[in-house]
Amino acid sequence: MLETQIKNELIKIVGKDRYLDRQEEIFCYAYDAFLVESLPDAVIFPETTHEVSKILQAASRHKIPVTGRGAGTSLCGASVPIRQGIVLCFSKMDKIIEVNTRDRHIIVQPGVVNADVQKALLPFRFFYPPDPGSMNTSTIGGNIAMNAGGPRCLKYGVTADYILGMEVVLASGKIIRFGSKNIKDVTGYKLSSLFCGSEGTLGVITEATLKVMPIPEAVKTLMVTFDNLDNTAKAVTDIIGSGIIPVAMELMDKLTLNAIEDSANLGLDRKAEGSLLIEIDGVMEACEKEMKKIIEKVKKNGAVNIQTAASELERESLWTARRSAYGVFAKLAPDIITEDVTVPVSKVPLMIRQIMEIADRYGLKAYILAHAGDGNMHPMIPTDKENKDDWEKVEKAFSEIFQAAAKLGGTLSGEHGIGLAKAPYLPFVMNKDTMDFIKTIKQAVDPDLILNPGKFV
Numbered sequence: 001m002l003e004t005q006i007k008n009e010l011i012k013i014v015g016k017d018r019y020l021d022r023q024e025e026i027f028c029y030a031y032d033a034f035l036v037e038s039l040p041d042a043v044i045f046p047e048t049t050h051e052v053s054k055i056l057q058a059a060s061r062h063k064i065p066v067t068g069r070g071a072g073t074s075l076c077g078a079s080v081p082i083r084q085g086i087v088l089c090f091s092k093m094d095k096i097i098e099v100n101t102r103d104r105h106i107i108v109q110p111g112v113v114n115a116d117v118q119k120a121l122l123p124f125r126f127f128y129p130p131d132p133g134s135m136n137t138s139t140i141g142g143n144i145a146m147n148a149g150g151p152r153c154l155k156y157g158v159t160a161d162y163i164l165g166m167e168v169v170l171a172s173g174k175i176i177r178f179g180s181k182n183i184k185d186v187t188g189y190k191l192s193s194l195f196c197g198s199e200g201t202l203g204v205i206t207e208a209t210l211k212v213m214p215i216p217e218a219v220k221t222l223m224v225t226f227d228n229l230d231n232t233a234k235a236v237t238d239i240i241g242s243g244i245i246p247v248a249m250e251l252m253d254k255l256t257l258n259a260i261e262d263s264a265n266l267g268l269d270r271k272a273e274g275s276l277l278i279e280i281d282g283v284m285e286a287c288e289k290e291m292k293k294i295i296e297k298v299k300k301n302g303a304v305n306i307q308t309a310a311s312e313l314e315r316e317s318l319w320t321a322r323r324s325a326y327g328v329f330a331k332l333a334p335d336i337i338t339e340d341v342t343v344p345v346s347k348v349p350l351m352i353r354q355i356m357e358i359a360d361r362y363g364l365k366a367y368i369l370a371h372a373g374d375g376n377m378h379p380m381i382p383t384d385k386e387n388k389d390d391w392e393k394v395e396k397a398f399s400e401i402f403q404a405a406a407k408l409g410g411t412l413s414g415e416h417g418i419g420l421a422k423a424p425y426l427p428f429v430m431n432k433d434t435m436d437f438i439k440t441i442k443q444a445v446d447p448d449l450i451l452n453p454g455k456f457v
């Protein structure tokens with residue numbers, strides 16, 4: 001709990017109703033979708049940028065840690081207040097400020113849920129491309145702070161590619177605005193890239209201007225199964241190598257397909273060793289041409305079963321299996337570790353083999369789910385954190401998986417970020433001088449280290 005004088009100072013800014021500190025009220029702000037818990041001293045719900053600024057001024061004065069929170073869906077512990085202090089929760093800053101499809105932007109507060117941005121754009125036949133699997137709950141503030149991606153980022157890119165402008169409150173309480181509503185703007189440093197992916201360690205995002213895109217005329221979706229996982233992965237590199245960039249190319253292995261089938265009964269092919277869900281979009285004729293080429297490529301790689309969606313309903317049903325995955329895995333064991341290593345696409349087949357080999361060696365089951373077209377793998381290992389032996393094996397296996405990815409020219413995270421989960425492994429992909437440079441930036445922007453301390457910086 002914060003000292004009474006500090007508590008009163010903060011209540012003066014937001015009022016009693018938007019300040020929580022009773023254990024039963026703040027317990028659910030102690031964790032996110034990772035495994036670590038840490039109870040904050042208080043949870044505050046600001047409604048305006050001015051309030052955020054005042055709160056940060058007070059936090060700076062008293063050197064109290066401040067951790068921003070959207071929906072708490074981080075898979076790497078990024079939103080856990082590991083050094084206690086204040087959790088700033090943005091659920092009351094959830095307004096869409098402007099929708100302007102002529103100038104191709106939407107302006108939102110940080111607590112707006114990603115799916116609500118999509119809903120606001122749909123009547124204009126526009127969309128916002130970043131589509132994390134958590135889009136029905138995760139917020140734009142959280143998406144920006146984590147530089148979130150999703151299946152369609154293969155063609156459209158990640159959150160950082162869609163930020164035109166931002167308003168940020170610094171640790172000192174100063175309010176800065178950068179970027180603009182212009183699609184082109186090269187006025188000085190691209191500061192949005194600094195804050196995007198900073199996991200709340202450099203500033204608090206209070207408003208964002210996002211670039212939006214027109215919904216393409218046609219979408220074609222297909223699901224293919226293979227009797228060999230290697231061939232499944234090779235089909236991915238063949239398609240990309242032929243010059244086709246699908247919207248999404250989602251890979252699932254046999255274990256994953258069977259786990260989903262056990263739980264959801266969708267009629268998936270239990271014998272398949274691997275499957276690909278491929279989606280393309282664009283103008284109709286181009287889509288038809290590309291689809292033919294894709295079918296040629298998957299056949300060449302020994303496709304066993306090819307299913308194309310003839311209607312929106314069929315398309316949705318093809319996506320159901322992929323979308324069910326996280327829910328299904330949550331039921332497999334007390335804990336499930338979802339990782340996020342990413343390798344150059346040509347290395348996908350090799351990386352999959354190495355993940356299997358490492359998991360096997362530790363006697364663990366690795367379920368493979370991947371945004372395979374951009375080399376982003378989500379190996380998932382069910383475990384029980386309370387079982388020390390099991391947990392040690394999982395940690396060792398993932399450490400080896402991270403190292404293997406780094407050796408293949410890959411990286412620790414394609415979209416879930418670093419947070420608490422992957423901070424110890426940063427030296428696999430960054431040298432000391434680079435880490436020092438990151439620390440220099442942090443020190444300059446947040447000299448008292450109050451913003452989301454204990455995380456990757």
Ligand SMILES: Cc1cc2nc3c(=O)[nH]c(=O)nc-3n(C[C@H](O)[C@H](O)[C@H](O)COP(=O)(O)OP(=O)(O)OC[C@H]3O[C@@H](n4cnc5c(N)ncnc54)[C@H](O)[C@@H]3O)c2cc1C
Pocket residue numbers: 032033067068069070071072073074075078079090110131132133134137138139140141142143144145146147148149150151199200201203204205206326415416417452
């Ligand atoms: C089922 C499931 C599926 C997922 N699928 C994907 C996926 O496909 N792609 C993907 O990229 N991620 C995915 N994620 C991870 C997670 O949803 C994303 O990282 C998401 O961007 C987090 O948003 P949030 O609103 O929940 O943020 P939180 O978890 O609340 O916070 C995340 C980070 O952002 C910071 N933060 C939050 N708001 C602000 C703010 N206003 N200013 C500054 N910092 C802030 C927090 O301090 C924290 O460091 C998934 C998670 C789950 C549980």
